[in-house]
Amino acid sequence: RYVRQLQRLQLLFSPTAADARGARQFVEEAAQDFARQHPDVVLYVSPHSGPGPAPVLRAEYLNGTVRDELIASKTSEEILQLATKLASQSGLDIIRIRKPFHTDNPSVQGQWHPLTNKPSSLTVQGPRLQPQ
């Protein structure tokens, strides 16, 4: 069955800073709907008073990765999009994919090895030799 890999989202923002306006609007309007639509993600909203670090959306995944995304000067819709994107990701590191293709069944009839098409020493048929 499908298990969502996102465990919890922490929304750390300041109630007075100017760049956290989108975060505050998100909390007022869209956070409850988001939490209702994703019941397996725990959403923590923690406003820290006074000037502090930039507003950040911290995502924790089941394999332990913690990803911080800056939401300074973003609108509420953008933050919602970002949250849904994080909710559908797995916690694997985001690195360059070396090949855009992968297969679990590289060989259907069996991989070739030097003895594939060689006749067995037991049944050697030729113009003169008879099968044993």
Place this chain on the structure above:
Amino acid sequence: LLAGAGRGAAFSTAPPPEKKRWLRAYLELQRLQAPPQRRSEKPNWDYHAEIQAFSHRVQENFALDLLKTAFVNPCYIESEEARRRQLGLDKDAVALQLQHNTGLAERGLRFARAYLAQCFEGAYPELPAKGVEALVNFLTSQELVSYVAQNLSIQDLALCRDFPAPPDVLQRTFLAVIGALLESSGPERTGIFVRDFFIPQLIGKDLFEIWEVVNPMGLLLEELTKRNISAPEPRITRQLGVSTVLPVYFVGLYCDKKMLAEGPGETLLAAEEEAARVALRKLYGYTENRRPWDYSKPKQGLAAEKAISSN
């Protein structure tokens, strides 16, 4: 006047002075060297919400109090009582009203073993009892169960004395969760849960990696006598590099002049043993090209009920 104005201005909202440049490196080193803490001791933690999220993540309805009991380990209860006694509380206050999860864990383990054994007997009817037992033991072993539990965030929710939680604690907690599901939702749903989380761990694994067989040739002879087939005759089919350091021999097992199986090996003995293993895999139906496991929704509930009644 000037002094008063200075003191008055100090109460306005000025930004706090930033940490000194020469102090930041030391504080960063302290932060990196701090010992790992449980997630429940870090900020932003709501146990009840996390447990509800866990039940939604796994897409199962749990009775929440059973689930909370399932996460309580006996070592946690002991350590909490010792701590309270150390703090000098009365005997009434020392006793915690929590029940631990050993009963649920036992029930979960029994159900999981019975259900998995039944699944394998249904899917591989030719496999002998020892093989089924080996597969079930592998799937309920500590490493596998603790690996599955870690990736379902059970190590955050489990209450235990040591951090990080040792694998047997994680195994006990996960089996207790299965026991709690059994009590809340019944054997059918628990069977589907066990199937969905344990059987994919067999993907990519070979039968004889899990089941150690010391004498495959002897086992093969027993199986063939059961089916009234004559004893196999090993013959060298192909050979490469006989006089080199790395020879390759393909030995085929023939019954009544028909090929049963063929296996490669470095020496003739190794090749014969490998051919016996390939023959056993074919007989038990555990080859690499067998049909994948059937994960569709079951229509009859008889299978899981039989598991419960056979406990």
